[in-house]
Structure formats: C-alpha cells, structure tokens
Amino acid sequence: MDYGIHSCFGRLRWVLMHKPEEELQLVTDPSSWGFQARPNWNKATKEFNALYDVLKGEKVKIDLIEVGPDVPPPNLYFTRDLGVCTTNGIILSYFRHEYRQGEELFLEAMADQLDIPVFGIVRDGYFEGGDLVFLNDKAVAIGLKQRTNQAGFQQMCEFLDHVAVPALHEEDVHLDAFFNVLNDSLALAYERALSTDFLTFLCGNDIDVIPLTAFQQRHFAADVILLEENKVIIGDDCDEMIPTLKKHGVEVISLPMRELKKGSGGPGSLILPLLRK
Numbered sequence: 001m002d003y004g005i006h007s008c009f010g011r012l013r014w015v016l017m018h019k020p021e022e023e024l025q026l027v028t029d030p031s032s033w034g035f036q037a038r039p040n041w042n043k044a045t046k047e048f049n050a051l052y053d054v055l056k057g058e059k060v061k062i063d064l065i066e067v068g069p070d071v072p073p074p075n076l077y078f079t080r081d082l083g084v085c086t087t088n089g090i091i092l093s094y095f096r097h098e099y100r101q102g103e104e105l106f107l108e109a110m111a112d113q114l115d116i117p118v119f120g121i122v123r124d125g126y127f128e129g130g131d132l133v134f135l136n137d138k139a140v141a142i143g144l145k146q147r148t149n150q151a152g153f154q155q156m157c158e159f160l161d162h163v164a165v166p167a168l169h170e171e172d173v174h175l176d177a178f179f180n181v182l183n184d185s186l187a188l189a190y191e192r193a194l195s196t197d198f199l200t201f202l203c204g205n206d207i208d209v210i211p212l213t214a215f216q217q218r219h220f221a222a223d224v225i226l227l228e229e230n231k232v233i234i235g236d237d238c239d240e241m242i243p244t245l246k247k248h249g250v251e252v253i254s255l256p257m258r259e260l261k262k263g264s265g266g267p268g269s270l271i272l273p274l275l276r277k
Contacts, residue, residue: 125151
C-alpha cells in the first residue's frame with residue numbers, strides 16, 4: 001500500500017492509532033504525565049470508539065499500535081506525536097519530557113510491521129510530531145520552543161523535502177494546539193501564542209486566519225482532524241465554532257472528546273496520518 005504525507009490537502013486514507021485502556025489508571029498525579037486532569041477510563045474508551053467508528057465511516061484505514069503484554073505509557077494514545085510519515089518514510093520523534101521518551105519505539109516497531117521504512121531518527125535535539133503542520137506541498141510549519149528545540153528543527157530540515165518555516169510559541173504544548181490548516185488559504189490560529197514572524201509569513205502567503213479565543217485554545221479547538229480540504233472532526237466542547245467554520249465553507253463533524261482531552265490534546269493528536277491521497 002502507498003504511504004506518506006506530502007500535503008494536508010489530500011483525502012485522509014490511512015492512520016495509526018492507539019486505543020487507551022488500563023494504562024490511564026496510571027494517571028494518579030496528572031501533572032506528572034502532562035495531563036490536565038485524571039481521565040475516566042470507561043468514558044475515554046467510549047470517546048475513542050466513537051472517533052474510530054467515524055473514521056471508518058469516512059473510509060479511513062486504521063491500524064492500531066500493538067503494545068505486547070506490558071502496560072503502555074498513558075500518553076501513547078496521542079500517536080500524532082510519535083513522528084511524521086513522509087513519502088520517503090517515517091521520521092521518528094525524540095521527546096523532550098522523560099515521561100514520553102521511548103514512545104517513538106512503538107512507532108518504529110509498527111513501521112516494520114506495516115512495511116514502511118524508517119527514513120529518519122531525530123537524536124541531535126528534540127522534535128515531536130505534533131509540532132509539525134503541513135502548510136502546502138512545498139512548506140511545513142514547525143513549532144519551536146518547548147517540545148521542539150533548534151537542534152531538532154535543524155535535523156528535521158535535513159530530513160524533509162519541504163521548506164521548514166519556524167513557528168515560535170511560548171507554551172509547553174505542540175504547535176497543533178495553536179494552529180492548523182483547513183485549506184490552502186485558510187487556517188485556525190490562536191494568534192496571541194504565535195510569533196509575529198510566523199503570522200507575517202501566513203499573511204504574505206495569502207493564508208487567512210480564523211482567530212481563536214483563549215477559551216477555544218484551552219479546549220484545543222485548533223487540534224482538529226482534517227479529513228480533506230474543508231472537512232474536519234472537532235470536539236463537541238467547541239461547538240460554538242461550528243457556525244464560523246460553516247460560514248467559511250467548512251463541513252464539521254462534532255464528537256465528544258472531554259475525557260481524551262484531559263491528556264492535553266484534541267482529536268488531531270489521536271491520529272498519526274500515514275497516507276493522504
């Protein structure tokens with residue numbers, strides 16, 4: 001089967017996911033795992049199953065990470081962060097926080113099973129998959145500050161065929177918590193958290209922005225799943241955005257995500273795209 005992401009704008013065809021189960025019971029101290037609160041395992045599983053069913057209904061092929069007999073780390077369901085699947089193969093992340101280091105090995109093992117080559121491994125610095133957003137077929141934005149540092153950025157530049165545009169921000173979350181594209185001329189952005197240089201770059205490349213409020217950003221309203229241009233999956237706690245998105249011609253599928261979001265991410269963080277076409 002073909003693999004690889006060259007742009008955000010092809011139809012989403014194939015993703016990698018991990019279903020959270022008993023490992024969520026490890027989150028007795030949420031802050032030590034980067035969680036906002038302790039999730040309810042049963043409710044989180046139901047939310048995951050609802051997302052899984054919608055993706056299947058959208059004809060997306062889903063492979064689930066195999067974890068073996070050991071209990072996996074509780075953050076593993078945020079598979080987006082494990083790396084990036086390019087047309088050359090998979091690039092493995094290297095996590096900044098100790099509690100996530102080693103998660104990329106699950107992706108490395110799955111790449112072998114799925115017959116996708118590992119094209120690059122970040123080791124000179126930190127890089128996490130949620131910090132990369134494809135802008136078009138020529139450029140990507142990479143969030144710089146907390147989770148991805150300058151050394152990791154430079155190594156990604158060596159691996160990628162795209163021009164990498166730095167997007168500086170101050171928060172200890174990924175770029176996709178502040179910014180995501182909807183089509184080649186429209187994006188969601190929490191502008192207060194993004195650098196002036198990056199916002200100027202967007203303007204200069206005719207990419208308009210739907211601005212997010214602080215409340216919407218805290219609910220990860222930018223962290224959507226782009227099924228194809230102008231069609232997204234969003235958490236139902238961001239329903240007040242739906243009229244705005246529809247006004248811009250965006251079709252919206254709204255799903256419950258409150259328990260899963262307690263891990264500090266939205267629906268877009270729950271999938272690692274393997275193919276758009």
